[in-house]
Amino acid sequence: MLSVVVLISGSGSNLKALLDATDNPLFGAKVVAVGSDNPADGLAHAEHYGIPTFVVSPSAFDSREKWAEVLLANINHFKPDLVVLAGFMRILPANFVSALSPNLINTHPSLLPAFPGGHAVRDALNAKASVTGVTIHVVDEGVDTGPHIAQASVPVLAEDSEYDLHERIKVVERELLVATVKDIATKKIHLPSLAK
Ligand code: GRF
Numbered sequence: 550m551l552s553v554v555v556l557i558s559g560s561g562s563n564l565k566a567l568l569d570a571t572d573n574p575l576f577g578a579k580v581v582a583v584g585s586d587n588p589a590d591g592l593a594h595a596e597h598y599g600i601p602t603f604v605v606s607p608s609a610f611d612s613r614e615k616w617a618e619v620l621l622a623n624i625n626h627f628k629p630d631l632v633v634l635a636g637f638m639r640i641l642p643a644n645f646v647s648a649l650s651p652n653l654i655n656t657h658p659s660l661l662p663a664f665p666g667g668h669a670v671r672d673a674l675n676a677k678a679s680v681t682g683v684t685i686h687v688v689d690e691g692v693d694t695g696p697h698i699a700q701a702s703v704p705v706l707a708e709d710s711e712y713d714l715h716e717r718i719k720v721v722e723r724e725l726l727v728a729t730v731k732d733i734a735t736k737k738i739h740l741p742s743l744a745k
Contacts (some may be wrong), residue, residue, distance in 0.1 A: 551578035551734040554555035554629040554659040556637040558632065558713075561591015563635035565724035567730060568598050569744060579729050582627040584620065588638050601627075607639065612627045617645035624649070631733060631740075634688065638667060650695070651744035653688040654733075656726050658718045660684060660700055665693035678705055681714070683722040685729045687744050696743045 553562050553571070564583060571579050583595035584603045592602045603623045610616040611687040621644075624632060634655040646653065659669035661684040666672070673681040682702035689695035701721045705714060 550732075552581045552627070552629045553578050553629055553631045553633055553730065554584060554624050554627055554729070555580055555633045555635050556584045556586075556587075557589055557591045557622075557635055558586055558638040559589055559591055559636050561594050561636065563607060563723050563726050564591050564619045565594040567635065567729050568594055568600070569632070570727045571597065576731060578631075578730050581629060584587055584623055585650075586620075586637070598738060613640075613642045617642045621645050621648055622627070631730070633726070633730065640692060641688065644686060646688055646690050648683050650688045650689060651740040654698060654740070655686055655688050655693070655695070656722055657684045657686065657693050658682075658701060658715060659724060660694055661686060661697065667681065670718065673683055674709065674711060674714060680704055681718065681727055683718055685725060686699075687740060689744075698738060698740075699732075701725045 552656050555563050568580055570576055580600055582601045583592060585592055586606055589606055595602045604622055605620040607616040632653045648741050659673055660682040664672040681701050682700060684697055685699045686697045687695040703721050
């Protein structure tokens with residue numbers, strides 16, 4: 550059974566999709582803890598399933614590296630096989646990434662390498678892209694630059710607001726994230742060979 554720690558920053562709808570899927574013992578992966586950088590609303594999904602949560606706020610530390618060390622210690626306490634960034638809106642320093650990668654994956658709401666960074670949906674709209682989507686990738690030390698694991702596209706509609714487009718992307722994103730974690734659990738996807 551693949552054990553997974555999920556990190557979130559917000560509403561946690563991707564987390565909820567993973568929790569619902571992994572609640573089935575036949576899925577092959579289980580979420581063992583959920584962490585956040587703030588008291589995020591999405592932590593309630595973990596509490597609903599009786600899964601432990603932790604919050605490590607960067608504001609409590611005088612450097613990103615020290616914050617990341619404590620975040621990493623909280624994660625390592627649960628000895629996960631995989632860490633999933635599911636809407637975790639912080640850039641992680643090299644000490645954190647090198648300790649976990651390639652068993653550290655992120656979901657990003659664009660077809661990378663297009664529109665990396667924290668405003669991917671807005672940037673796709675501003676660029677008048679006709680298609681955007683979602684990318685799940687191994688996290689490396691850059692911002693949304695790691696090797697791609699899976700992608701799915703979503704058309705941009707003429708009347709789309711940022712909210713509407715992001716909500717349509719998230720429907721596809723949740724499915725792709727669940728399918729990707731399943732493929733990692735069943736060894737259809739081998740992260741170390743992707744990272745080379
Ligand atoms: C997702 O689209 C994720 O890719 C992005 O933020 C969103 C988080 O949504 N970085 P949720 O918190 O899982 O609902």
